[in-house]
Amino acid sequence: MRNRRPFIWLALAALLAGLATAQANTTVTFWTAYSSDGPEVKQLETVIIPAFEKAHPDITVKHVAIPYNDLHQKLVTAVAGGQLPDLVRSDIIWVPELANLGVLAPLDTSMSDFKSLADSVFPGPLATNYWKGHYYGLPLDTNTRIWVYDPATLTKLGMSGPPKTFDELKSMAAAAKAKGVYLYAEGGTGGWNILPWIWSGGGSLTNDTYTKASGYLDGPKSVAAVQMLVDLYKADEMPNIIVNPNGGLGTYDGIFQGKYASTLDGPWMFAIFGGAHPDTKLEGSLIPAGPGGSISVVGGEDIVMTQQSKNKAAAEAFLRFLLSDEAQRAMAQAGQMPVLKSADSWLPSIHDYYATYLKQIATARPRTPTPKWPQIDQVLNTEIAKAFQGSETVQQALTNAAHQIDALLQ
Amino acid sequence: MVVGDRNQRRALMALRLILLTAGVVVMLLPFAYMVSTSFKPNAMVLEIPVKFFPQHPTVANYVTAWTSNRFARYFLNSVVVAIGTTLAALLLSSMMAYAFARFRFPGRSILFGLILIALMVPTMMMLIPQFLLARDLHLLNSLWGLVAFYTGGNLGFNTFLLHSFFQDIPSELEEAMVVDGAGPWTRYWRLILPLARPALATAAIFTFLGAWDEFTWALTIINDPSKYTLPIAIALFQGQHSTSWGLVFAASVIAIAPVLVIFAIFQRQFVAGIAAGAVKA
Incomplete structure (x- = not known):
C-alpha cells in the first residue's frame, strides 16, 4: 500500500x-x-x-x-x-x-x-x-474613395483619360451624355458620397473643432460644389441612383455594362469587380480637383x-x-x-x-468624429436628396441640414 | 330582362377574371424575378430593362450558395427550429384553446383578453426585454432559445384561431363521451384534435412560416455561426460594399422549397381552416 x-x-x-x-x-x-x-x-x-x-x-x-x-x-x-x-x-x-x-x-x-x-x-x-x-x-x-473607371468605356467615348478637374468633369459629362453614357454615377447623398465634392470644392461640413456646421456646410463653396452635382443630375448627366440608391442600375453593374463610365469607390471595388469580371480591367485616378484640391474621405x-x-x-x-x-x-x-x-x-x-x-x-479627411455621426449622416442624406429632387434649392437644403447638424453637435 | 341578366353576369365574370389575373401577376412577378435572377451569372443580375429569361442561364449561384459558408448546416438548423416551434406551439396553444373554449373558470375572459392584448405589442419593442430574459434563462446562443421564444410568440394567435374553431365543434359529441366515462384529456386528444385538423393545419403553416422566416430575434441572440439560421445566412451574402444578388436569390429559392412542400401537404386543410376561423373571428 x-x-x-x-x-x-x-x-x-x-x-x-x-x-x-x-x-x-x-x-x-x-x-x-x-x-x-x-x-x-x-x-x-x-x-x-x-x-x-x-x-x-x-x-x-x-x-x-x-x-x-x-x-x-x-x-x-x-x-x-x-x-x-x-x-x-x-x-x-x-x-x-x-x-x-x-x-x-x-x-x-x-x-x-x-x-x-x-x-x-x-x-x-x-x-x-x-x-x-x-x-x-x-x-x-x-x-x-478614388475615381474608378473603365478605360474601355472612355476610349469608346473618344476620351483619352479621366477628368482631372471640376471643369473637365462638367464638359466630359456632357460629351458622354451625348453618346448615351453617364460619365459619373454616385449611389447616394450621404457624407461618404458628397463630402469629397464639398471638400474638393473648398467647402467644409463643420468648423475645425467640429462644433458648428452653419456657415460651413451652407457656405458659398460647399453650396457651389453640391450645385455642380445637382446641375449634372438635372441635365440628366448623372443617373438617378444618387437619389434612389436601390432604384436603378448599381454602379458595378452599370460600369460593367458600359452604361456608366466611372464612380468613386474604395479598393474593395477592384477585388470584387475583378472576381466577377476578370476580363474587364478597371483603373483608378485621383478625384477631380476643384478650388480646394482633390480631397477624399477616409473610411475603414x-x-x-x-x-x-x-x-x-x-x-x-x-x-x-x-x-x-x-x-x-x-x-x-x-x-x-x-x-x-x-x-x-x-x-x-x-x-x-x-x-x-x-x-x-495622404490628403483625405475623416468624417466628423462624434457619437452622433449616424444621425448627422442621416440629415445629410435626407436634406441633400431634396436638392437633387428639386423640392428645395441647394442653398435651402444645406442651410436646413446645417441647422439640424448644429443641434446634434451641441 | 333575361338577356340583360346574362350580359350583366358575363360582364361581372369578365371583371372578376381581370381582377384575379391582375392579382396573380402582382403576386407572381416578384417570385418570377427571383427565380430568373437566381439563374443569371453574377454580373448581369440587375439589368434595365428587366430580362426574365437569362441569356446565359447558369446554376453556379446555387452551387456557390449551397457550398459556401456551411449553408447546409444553416438549412438543418432552420428545419430543427421551425419543426420544433410548430410542434410545441401547436400542442400548447391547442390545450389552451380547449380550456378557454370548454371550461368555465374564474378569470377566464380576463386571461383571454390578455392574450389578445399581447398580440398587439410590436415585436421590436420587446427585443431588449426578451434579450435580457433569454440571458437570465441561459437561452442565448442556442437553437432552443429560438424555439422557446418563437413558440411564445405564436401562442397568442394560435390560441385565438383554435379557440374559435373549437367553439364550433358541437358540445353534444363531448357530452356523449362524458357519458362513456371519458375525462377532459381523452376528449381533447381523441375528439377535439382530430376534428380540428383544418384549423391545426392553418396554425401549423403560419407557425412554421413565422419560425422559418424570422430574422431579427435569431440575429440578436445567436452568436455562434454554426447555429445561424437561413435568414441570417442569406443576409450574409449582402456585403458592406456590394451584394451578390444572384447568390441572395438562389439561396432564397432554396429556402422557399420546404415552405412549398409544407404548403402543398396542408393546403386542402388550410383553405378549410381559413374559412372556419373566419366565421367566428
Whole structure:
C-alpha cells in the first residue's frame, strides 16, 4: 500500500496538469461584417486565423460574421445584455459612439505596448479611435474613395483619360451624355458620397473643432460644389441612383455594362469587380480637383476590445497579430488596405491600384468624429436628396441640414 | 330582362377574371424575378430593362450558395427550429384553446383578453426585454432559445384561431363521451384534435412560416455561426460594399422549397381552416 501512494499522487498531479492545460486554451471571439462570398472572409478564415492559432496553440479564434447593416444594432443590443464579444472590427464611424457607451477598453492604458503599435500605423486612421482623452482601439484597415473607371468605356467615348478637374468633369459629362453614357454615377447623398465634392470644392461640413456646421456646410463653396452635382443630375448627366440608391442600375453593374463610365469607390471595388469580371480591367485616378484640391474621405475599420472581455490577454495577442506585417499583407491581397506605415513600400507591389489610393489618402479627411455621426449622416442624406429632387434649392437644403447638424453637435 | 341578366353576369365574370389575373401577376412577378435572377451569372443580375429569361442561364449561384459558408448546416438548423416551434406551439396553444373554449373558470375572459392584448405589442419593442430574459434563462446562443421564444410568440394567435374553431365543434359529441366515462384529456386528444385538423393545419403553416422566416430575434441572440439560421445566412451574402444578388436569390429559392412542400401537404386543410376561423373571428 505504502509503495503505491506516490503513484496516486503522481496520477493526481498529472490530472491537475491536464486540467490546467485544458483551461489555458482560451477562445477569442471576433465579430466582423465580412460578407460570405467576399474575398476578405476567405483570407481571414483560411490564412490569418490558422497562422495565428499555429503560433499560439493555446488560443482559439472564433470568427463571427454579422451582416453589416445589422451589426450596429446587434452591438447595441449586446451592450444592453452584456453579451459583447472580445474583439470587434468596427466601422470607424461607430467607435466614438461605442466608447461613449463605456463598453470599450481604453487600449492606451490597458495594453503595455500600445505606444509602439500606435507608432507603427498611419496617424489619420489612428485618430478615429480617440475619444475624450483615450484611444479605444487601433486601426485595422483604412481606405478612401478614388475615381474608378473603365478605360474601355472612355476610349469608346473618344476620351483619352479621366477628368482631372471640376471643369473637365462638367464638359466630359456632357460629351458622354451625348453618346448615351453617364460619365459619373454616385449611389447616394450621404457624407461618404458628397463630402469629397464639398471638400474638393473648398467647402467644409463643420468648423475645425467640429462644433458648428452653419456657415460651413451652407457656405458659398460647399453650396457651389453640391450645385455642380445637382446641375449634372438635372441635365440628366448623372443617373438617378444618387437619389434612389436601390432604384436603378448599381454602379458595378452599370460600369460593367458600359452604361456608366466611372464612380468613386474604395479598393474593395477592384477585388470584387475583378472576381466577377476578370476580363474587364478597371483603373483608378485621383478625384477631380476643384478650388480646394482633390480631397477624399477616409473610411475603414478599427479593432476594438470590449471591457467585458474575459480573455483580454489572448484578445490582445490576436489584435497584435492582425496588425502584423504578415496579416496586413494577407488582407491587402483581398482588397483591404493596410494601416501600417511600412506598407507604403510594399503595398503597390501587391496591386498597382493601391498607388493611387496611397496618394489620395495622404490628403483625405475623416468624417466628423462624434457619437452622433449616424444621425448627422442621416440629415445629410435626407436634406441633400431634396436638392437633387428639386423640392428645395441647394442653398435651402444645406442651410436646413446645417441647422439640424448644429443641434446634434451641441 | 333575361338577356340583360346574362350580359350583366358575363360582364361581372369578365371583371372578376381581370381582377384575379391582375392579382396573380402582382403576386407572381416578384417570385418570377427571383427565380430568373437566381439563374443569371453574377454580373448581369440587375439589368434595365428587366430580362426574365437569362441569356446565359447558369446554376453556379446555387452551387456557390449551397457550398459556401456551411449553408447546409444553416438549412438543418432552420428545419430543427421551425419543426420544433410548430410542434410545441401547436400542442400548447391547442390545450389552451380547449380550456378557454370548454371550461368555465374564474378569470377566464380576463386571461383571454390578455392574450389578445399581447398580440398587439410590436415585436421590436420587446427585443431588449426578451434579450435580457433569454440571458437570465441561459437561452442565448442556442437553437432552443429560438424555439422557446418563437413558440411564445405564436401562442397568442394560435390560441385565438383554435379557440374559435373549437367553439364550433358541437358540445353534444363531448357530452356523449362524458357519458362513456371519458375525462377532459381523452376528449381533447381523441375528439377535439382530430376534428380540428383544418384549423391545426392553418396554425401549423403560419407557425412554421413565422419560425422559418424570422430574422431579427435569431440575429440578436445567436452568436455562434454554426447555429445561424437561413435568414441570417442569406443576409450574409449582402456585403458592406456590394451584394451578390444572384447568390441572395438562389439561396432564397432554396429556402422557399420546404415552405412549398409544407404548403402543398396542408393546403386542402388550410383553405378549410381559413374559412372556419373566419366565421367566428
